[in-house]
């Protein structure tokens with residue numbers, strides 16, 4: 001079995017989660033930034049994005065749009081990385097991401113991310129400072145990454161994949 005995990009990231013968290021997921025799925029697994037995906041010739045294609053200002057990255061939604069027809073023929077799963085302390089909209093994000101994807105994705109993974117104000121570029125730092133001001137709170141570092149959640153999602157995908165295979169026999 002061959003899996004592709006295609007993702008984008010600004011500060012590396014989604015890349016870390018993609019690596020954890022690769023470890024959790026059995027068989028061959030390739031990881032590529034959505035900008036570098038050369039082929040979709042895989043048994044399972046998992047597409048992941050972080051959430052910024054209430055939306056997945058446009059590089060990822062564009063990838064889903066550009067490869068819509070090919071992805072329609074594939075076993076596809078999605079995941080996103082967000083911070084639940086900043087927002088409590090994980091279900092909304094999951095629904096929004098589904099809108100860009102083929103209708104019958106196997107599952108949507110929802111993963112806590114990592115945030116460190118000291119590494120942000122100027123634009124993102126200003127966005128967060130404005131947000132914190134409105135919130136009346138300030139965070140320097142938030143770490144909600146959880147490898148067990150990611151491994152569990154990997155196992156769920158393997159189960160869903162074998163269900164999907166059984167139903168087409």
Ligand SMILES: Cc1cc2nc3c(=O)[nH]c(=O)nc-3n(C[C@H](O)[C@H](O)[C@H](O)COP(=O)(O)O)c2cc1C
Pocket residue numbers: 008009010011012013014015050051052053054055081082083084086087112113114115120124125127128
């Ligand atoms: C400028 C900025 C905006 C963000 N906006 C949101 C948001 O709207 N909702 C949310 O749940 N998380 C938000 N986050 C948290 C990120 O999704 C989280 O830090 C994630 O781990 C970043 O992943 P990356 O390192 O792969 O880019 C934001 C983070 C930053 C720095």
